[in-house]
Amino acid sequence: MDNRTGEIEAFLRSVEGGSFAAAAKALRQTPSAVSRSVARLEARLGVRLLTRTTRSLSVTPEGEKFRVQAQKLLLDLDELERSFTTDKSEPRGRLRVSASTPFGIHRVIPVLPEFLQRYPKITVDLSLTDALVDLVSERTDVAIRHGALRDSSLRARRLGSSRWLVVAAPEYLQRHGTPQTPADLDRHNCLNFNYRRTIEGWTFRAGQRSKQFHVTGNFIANSGESLRLMCVGGAGIARLADFLVGDDVRAGRLVPLLQDHIKADSEDIHALYIGHARLAARVRVFMDFLVERVSIAD
Template sequence: MDNRTGEIEAFLRTVEGGSFAAAAKTLRQTPSAVSRSVARLEARLGVRLLTRTTRSLSVTPEGDRFRAQAQKLLLDLDELERSFAADKSEPRGRLRVSASTPFGIHQLLPALPEFLQRYPKITVDLSLSDALVDLVGERTDVAIRHGPLRDSSLRARKLGSSRWIVAAAPDYLQRHGTPQTPADLEQHNCLNFNYRRSVEGWTFLAGARSRQYHVAGNFMGNSGEALRLMCLGGAGIARLGDFLIGADVRAGRLVPLLQNYLKADSEDVHALYIGHARLAARVRVFMDFLVERVSLPD
């Protein structure tokens, strides 16, 4: 990197790590060298990007604005260099992918060996988390997300829809009975997520309209896979996607509940990526592979 991009990288890593020392470890430099790089950047821009005290660093409003633009700049530069360095006849390079834990375990990981056999010069860097990922900030190439799309700056390809299933283990139903209507869930232990979702509550049909029911229980988790395992263990009733517990229902490990109230309840699944005029070959072939091998039925 030249001096300018190196100074920008030093600034971004300092903000990311919260200190010059943390940035120095990432960049394999000394803290004083990182500090000097940031100082030169501030001098050239004519603005203060960081507020320094003896105990901490904080980002100024100007620094926050510069950070957002600088992250995109370095990402674009990275893409440009990779596109020229890559062998055009065979996609290659690191492909950073983010997906929810259950989707990754039950849909993506079973298909990835085939993808890697097709494209042996691509290295897949997969992160599984139910938390939303900032594609630009985290330098992620593709993120698989569930529910309504909110970021209009990203491009998306729909992989399908996953209908919701409310289910419980046979053991739980033997001990607590089977709910006949959504209102009966007030008398049951319902397993839920511990983070804010696009739609709060569980959605059921009430006549011709949909209605949200707020449920409660003694377990909350940050992963659909965690809720699935608790549900299989007889801890309570869960509302999860067909892609996650459909096989458990078909095998009899879980019993579907309130099916007449769930006919219209589903969640779209998209693969999101940052739109460039020339999409990197490794991203293009992965998107095509997802549509081919990991698509869900609508």
């Protein structure tokens, strides 16, 4: 990477991470080196891109305009390099992957060593977050996401689906009793997510229809894995995906509840990627690997 693209990368990483220290960690540089790169970029452009304080960075209006164009530039450079990659060449380069925290922990990470053994020249840059990721702005190659797909220019490969389960630890049920109907959840401590979801509340069957029940509790989190651990610890009742808590149910650490009332639906899981006329070899082989090793049987 030449000096100019290196400076642009330093700027973009600083904006994404909110600090030179975060950018330095991502780029494997020192914070002072990242700061100098951004300063050189600002000097060459003749504008201030970032406002620095002792605690944080903020993007100036000029910096935001430059950020949008710089992201597009780097994506175009990536695409240019991909266009010269032949199918016979060994897949290589940095592969940026985003996955939800529980799916990443329970499904993706366990098989990544095998993938890296197959393709030793690929470097996997994995980010686990339950928040939605903009593949273009975050320069992400593959994002594994759950639920209905939004209309977009992204392409997707389906990895399967996972049904919802309402679960609690045996210890919790011994102390507080077992709910027999969804209405009984009003008297229980329900663990929930702290971010806005497509459907608010927990969905149960009401005759031939479905109904959302509002639940409350004294613990909320942005990660399904956090909710699972709290649930196993006896803190309350949670509604989580089968792929996340299935092993706990089979081991007796969690007990499924209200099964006659659970709406018989499931949540689709897809691997999303930006569609190009020619897909980079590293992305193509990773997508094939996900379908082979990570897919969930319906």
